[in-house]
Amino acid sequence: MTASAGASAGESRRALLKGARCYVAAYGCARAWATLTFTGPWRFPAPGFDPHVTFDVSYIAVSLIVALLFRRLIPLNEQRWLRRLVLGCMVGASVGCIAVALAPGAAAPLAAAASLIAGLGYGLFLLLAAEVLCSFSLLRIFLFMTGAMLLGVGLAFLCQGMAGPQLSVALVALPLLAMAYLRRAYEDIPLVERPRRTVPRFSYPWKLFALYALYAFAYGLRANLLVEGAGTHSSISTALVTGVLFLSAYYFAGRFNIGALYRSPVLLMVCGFLLIPMEGLFGAAASSYLIAVSYSLMGLLVMFLLYDISKRMGVAIVAFMACKNAEQFFVQAGSAATDALGMSGLPADTQSLVVAILVCVLILGATLVLFSERELSSKWGVDILATGGLVERSEEEERREERCRELVETYRLSPREEEVLLLLAEGKTGRVIQQELFIAEGTFKAHTRHIYEKMSINTRKELFDLLGL
Numbered sequence: 001m002t003a004s005a006g007a008s009a010g011e012s013r014r015a016l017l018k019g020a021r022c023y024v025a026a027y028g029c030a031r032a033w034a035t036l037t038f039t040g041p042w043r044f045p046a047p048g049f050d051p052h053v054t055f056d057v058s059y060i061a062v063s064l065i066v067a068l069l070f071r072r073l074i075p076l077n078e079q080r081w082l083r084r085l086v087l088g089c090m091v092g093a094s095v096g097c098i099a100v101a102l103a104p105g106a107a108a109p110l111a112a113a114a115s116l117i118a119g120l121g122y123g124l125f126l127l128l129a130a131e132v133l134c135s136f137s138l139l140r141i142f143l144f145m146t147g148a149m150l151l152g153v154g155l156a157f158l159c160q161g162m163a164g165p166q167l168s169v170a171l172v173a174l175p176l177l178a179m180a181y182l183r184r185a186y187e188d189i190p191l192v193e194r195p196r197r198t199v200p201r202f203s204y205p206w207k208l209f210a211l212y213a214l215y216a217f218a219y220g221l222r223a224n225l226l227v228e229g230a231g232t233h234s235s236i237s238t239a240l241v242t243g244v245l246f247l248s249a250y251y252f253a254g255r256f257n258i259g260a261l262y263r264s265p266v267l268l269m270v271c272g273f274l275l276i277p278m279e280g281l282f283g284a285a286a287s288s289y290l291i292a293v294s295y296s297l298m299g300l301l302v303m304f305l306l307y308d309i310s311k312r313m314g315v316a317i318v319a320f321m322a323c324k325n326a327e328q329f330f331v332q333a334g335s336a337a338t339d340a341l342g343m344s345g346l347p348a349d350t351q352s353l354v355v356a357i358l359v360c361v362l363i364l365g366a367t368l369v370l371f372s373e374r375e376l377s378s379k380w381g382v383d384i385l386a387t388g389g390l391v392e393r394s395e396e397e398e399r400r401e402e403r404c405r406e407l408v409e410t411y412r413l414s415p416r417e418e419e420v421l422l423l424l425a426e427g428k429t430g431r432v433i434q435q436e437l438f439i440a441e442g443t444f445k446a447h448t449r450h451i452y453e454k455m456s457i458n459t460r461k462e463l464f465d466l467l468g469l
Contacts, residue, residue: 017140017143017147019136019140019185019188020140020143020144020147022181022182022184022185022188023129023132023133023144023148023181023182023185024144024147024148024151025151025177025178025181026129026132026148026177026178026179026180026181026182026185027129027144027145027148027149027151027152027178027182028147028148028149028150028151028152028154028155029152029155029174029175029177029178029181030090030122030125030126030129030152030174030175030178031148031149031151031152031153031155031156032151032152032153032154032155032156032159032174033090033094033122033171033174033175033178034118034122035152035156036156036159036160036167036170036171036174037093037094037097037114037118037171038051038052038055038093038114038115038118038119039052039055039122040156040235043160044097044100044101044107044111045100045101045104045107046107047100047107047108047110047111047112048107048108049108049111049112051111051112051114051115052115053332054111054112054115054116054119055115055116055118055119055122056119056328056331056332057116057119058115058116058117058118058119058120058123059119059120059122059123059325059328060119060123060325060326060328060329060332061119061120062119062120062123062124063123063127063322063323063325063326063328064322064326066123066124066127066318066322067319067322067323067326070199070316070318070319070322071199073318074131074195074196074197074199074316074318075131075194075195075196075197075316076124076127076128076131076318077128077131077132077182077183077186077194077195082124082128083128083179083183085120085121085124086121086124086125086128086179087121087175087176087179088121089117089118089120089121089124090118090121090122090125090175090178090179091172091175091176092114092117092121093114093115093117093118093121094171094172094174094175095114095172096110096111096113096114096115096117096118097111097114097171098168098171099114100114101164101168121175123325125178125179125182126321126325127318127321127322127325128182129182130317130318130321131186131195131316131317131318132182132185132186132189133145133307133317134195134307134310134311134317135189135193135194135195138304138307138308138311139249141304141307142245142249142304143246143249143250145300145303145304146242146243146245146246146249146300147242147246149238149242149300150239150242150243150246152238153235153236153238153239153242154239155174159174195316195317195318196314196316199314199315199316199319200313200314200315202313202315202319204319204320204323205305205306205309205320208302208305208306209323209324209327210365211298211302211366212298212299212302212324212327213327213330214362214363214365214366215265215294215295215298215299215362215366216295216327216328216329216330216331216334217330217331217333217334217337217362218291218295218334218358218359218362218363219291219292219294219295219331219334220330220331220332220333220334220335220336220337220338221334221335221337221338221355221358221359222287222288222291222334222338222355223331223334223335224335224338224339226288226291226292235292236289237289237292237293237296238292238296240289240293241293241296241297241300242296242300245300261297261301264297265294265295265297265298265301302324303321303324306320306321306324337358338355341354341355399468400425400426400467401422401425403425403467403468404418404421404422404425404467407421407455407466407467408421411451411454411455412454413451413454416437416447417447417450417451417454419437420433420437420444420447420448420451421451423437424448424451424460424463425463425464425467430444430445430448451463
């Protein structure tokens with residue numbers, strides 16, 4: 001690569017991050033705040049109950065309410081009272097956490113009130129942020145989402161080492177910064193690209209929701225037993241996932257395959273649970289990190305695919321994200337199932353066997369959903385799994401692919417011949433096609449000959465004529 005070409009590629013990559021600063025800062029501050037208060041390890045005097053549960057109850061409840069009433073509320077960022085409510089809840093929850101530390105005798109009521117309003121505020125903040133993010137291209141959505149989560153890990157790590165007064169200031173400052181940056185990010189969106197008040201008729205992508213519910217329940221079965229740092233909220237495992245994804249998408253957007261990534265969490269989840277019986281040999285960290293990374297990865301991918309559907313169908317992203325956020329219920333359900341099993345009096349080995357059977361059933365269900373992903377494209381317009389890359393296609397590329405599909409149906413080409421045809425239509429050489437499909441030269445020539453015979457042509461020029469190129 002020449003120096004000028006390298007400079008041009010660098011400029012193109014930097015252009016991808018245009019508009020990222022405000023959104024990434026807003027979401028990163030909010031995630032760090034959530035980790036320091038109620039989604040991460042509880043760091044304040046014990047109130048006699050788990051404030052994470054009340055936080056999740058409030059978070060799930062507000063998500064369900066918005067899912068039912070979203071038509072009356074959108075665009076959320078245009079509702080000044082809603083923004084004030086979010087800021088008041090988050091700052092109020094921070095004050096409640098500080099009060100718990102100052103008045104441990106009243107820890108229980110203070111923690112209960114703080115966790116309830118924190119769940120309300122954080123749940124609404126995520127939906128406000130989703131509206132802002134949906135205005136960007138798919139590649140930028142992926143970059144901004146992973147970059148913001150990575151920033152959240154860094155901020156949480158920095159704040160966790162703070163002393164009492166400094167931490168108190170951080171708890172109040174983070175939600176103030178999050179809302180200020182989010183408001184600025186929304187104001188930077190051109191008027192024509194802002195979310196609309198009307199929503200066309202649509203069907204919910206229930207397969208994505210079912211897939212995420214299966215993973216959430218499986219994760220919940222093990223959530224209480226994960227080692228520290230292997231959770232999903234601004235933890236080491238989150239940093240590993242988002243860091244790799246951000247760098248891969250930033251430097252290799254054209255070759256970054258979402259379709260392959262979509263299937264990888266199944267393997268990670270299975271490996272994680274298979275390692276549980278061998279924790280005496282390998283320790284609990286290996287299984288914990290695999291399970292947490294699998295769930296974090298699937299959560300990211302489901303969010304990204306929901307953005308893809310929202311943009312293609314013109315549906316408010318709030319409708320989808322509210323449903324996705326409400327599926328935190330299945331994490332709690334999995335955790336409750338583990339607790340109930342622990343109180344059953346069964347031997348530890350039997351409990352492990354029951355959990356293993358449950359996970360096998362869940363993974364089988366997830367596998368069936370994954371292998372029926374074609375319906376995601378036909379019914380909900382998710383083409384990103386088939387095309388793989390994050391770079392959005394031009395109208396000419398979409399017309400070319402549509403014409404290829406017509407030829408495939410007309411001349412009854414096999415699935416492998418369809419793959420070769422699509423790459424031939426892109427003008428790629430035989431050597432490049434062999435490398436991309438991992439086939440030998442003779443195999444490539446045989447496929448090409450069969451395509452030409454079925455179409456009654458002899459050259460690539462005639463093929464381009466059929467394609468209208």
